[in-house]
Amino acid sequence: MSEKIKILIVEDEMIIAANISLQLNELGHEVTGIVPRGEEALMHIKSETPDILLLDINLKGNLNGIETALEMQKTHDIPVIYLTANADDVHFNKAKETHPYGFIAKPFKKLDLQRAIELTISQIGIKNDPNPEVHSNNETLVLSDCIFVRHLNSMVKVNIKDILYIEAERNYCRIFSNNKEYLLVMTLKEMDRKLPSRHFLRIHRSFIINISHIKEIATTHIVIGRKAIPISKALKKVLLRRLQTI
CATH class of the missing domain: 3.40.50.2300 (Response regulator)
Known part of the structure; x- marks a missing residue:
């Protein structure tokens, strides 16, 4: 195609x-x-x-x-x-x-x-894909400083530092970067397992955030870019502890 x-x-x-x-x-x-x-x-x-x-x-x-x-x-x-x-x-x-x-x-x-x-x-x-098993395992390649995601017919490099947050969409998830969005055939749970924990934290059933892009921490949500993302009290404590170690 x-x-x-x-x-x-x-x-x-x-x-x-x-x-x-x-x-x-x-x-x-x-x-x-x-x-x-x-x-x-x-x-x-x-x-x-x-x-x-x-x-x-x-x-x-x-x-x-x-x-x-x-x-x-x-x-x-x-x-x-x-x-x-x-x-x-x-x-x-x-x-x-x-x-x-x-x-x-x-x-x-x-x-x-x-x-x-x-x-x-x-x-x-x-x-x-002539080898669907290999394709499935390599739909998203996570390295130390970047992620390669499939976009149309190629693998596109997305730098870790550019990712703002990742949002679940049923059995898919969407990466929001500084200037583009990527839709992945992968659940948020699978994505959470692949991502480097020092950069990312799942703060809600539908959201994983890049800690370095947090602009505001409010009572019930955090702000990244222009997006307000909900967070529970328990996960807010986890987040605050993480921020102290950065």
Whole structure:
């Protein structure tokens, strides 16, 4: 897969589709087309195969989004992210049968779209790896002064000193550095085990912080950058003890 991810938008509300296309371009991805019908999507895929299919569930025409995905999967293995304004159990359970990579509920923000695409890219990388066991063990390489994280198709170096904090997102975690974010296919618990303890401390079930970037310690939270991160009384005592030893 090329570094620039190719995405087909299948959406019959053209204002929404145009907005999605604009946001995807701003995120650095390539939109191969915008089509309003499932039948047109299937024709497009034959001539220009995208890397990801952004597919509205409630399409007008002969095929809805789920039926379009099922038909596509007879000949192609393209990751599907569903767009839906109707997230009821019936639609959700039917959609699950097509094994989508994600769901985006309308109305959605740019960040929702960005995260769904990033998670899908991460999963594509693992799926296409010829040696998944090695890939899994080396998804994140932690050294004494830096971390190498997988970003698209390469391993990117992130200096320890530049990491502000790490936040859990279900079975994933997100590194916030001085100028960029990285989404990792790793739990916060796994990340906590890999990180050098002299720099980092888990102060909440959802947060690991870089101690050197603390700007403020309040009664119930600490501040790093512009982020207020909650902390319990017990962990606050641990943090204060750590700061005394630095």
